[in-house]
């Protein structure tokens with residue numbers, strides 16, 4: 001059956017630091033996957049976690065994506081302008097009984113609130129506030145008690161089918177009901193990301209497998225809200241040569257450092273495409289060539305290892 005919409009992919013960076021080569025690799029894969037089938041590609045700036053946003057970062061991220069030949073349809077969507085929409089979907093989740101106020105202290109919940117990649121699944125929330133009786137909830141709310149909002153996962157399916165990752169994430173029940181609005185009033189990544197994907201008509205989310213747990217959460221959240229659920233494809237990340245994660249927080253080299261050192265954008269694009277299994281060593285690809293030959297199945301099942309000598313094979317010198 002032909003899907004009703006063209007495939008629609010997206011890249012959704014948080015402007016909290018320069019994109020490192022691993023981020024750019026994922027962006028390139030998401031872009032080529034959509035474009036290889038004549039699909040649309042959207043860009044969304046996930047600037048909702050305002051304390052972590054860095055001034056000027058968004059501009060640099062867009063510049064780096066464009067330098068690699070990644071283009072997008074329409075204007076980038078900026079989450080910071082969409083809080084009334086997130087409030088509306090939060091209200092719907094509460095009304096449907098899918099979410100509830102949680103009065104547990106910040107200390108109990110801090111792990112679940114931090115960056116999307118930070119230790120997800122390690123902070124099992126015991127469900128303390130899930131079944132508080134309505135009068136008690138009303139009393140606490142009346143007192144103005146600080147609270148977050150959590151989504152119930154007790155009726156969530158035990159399994160999550162990913163379009164790429166073979167290993168299933170742990171069942172949602174293992175980490176417990178998750179936060180959709182933080183106690184400081186900011187909407188959580190899970191809510192903003194899932195709602196935006198659904199409302200923008202995103203049909204496929206291709207991203208790093210550090211977000212596999214989030215895929216299960218977001219799919220469940222969208223089901224609770226009666227919104228369309230995209231297909232998810234979580235691919236292995238790129239690691240440093242010690243097997244550690246590249247991290248913009250740890251200051252891994254960003255694209256501008258390589259460009260300044262004389263490595264051209266085609267070399268970086270082609271090197272990343274090679275690590276994604278899309279071309280041979282030293283083969284230089286234009287963006288159009290990459291998009292026309294892209295095959296999801298060719299992406300290696302194990303993490304890519306960044307080695308600067310491999311990148312040099314693509315400089316054409």
Ligand code: GLU
Nearest residue numbers: 012013014046116193207
């Ligand atoms: N904004 C998140 C990040 O930069 C990724 C969100 C996503 O792709 O779902 O890590």
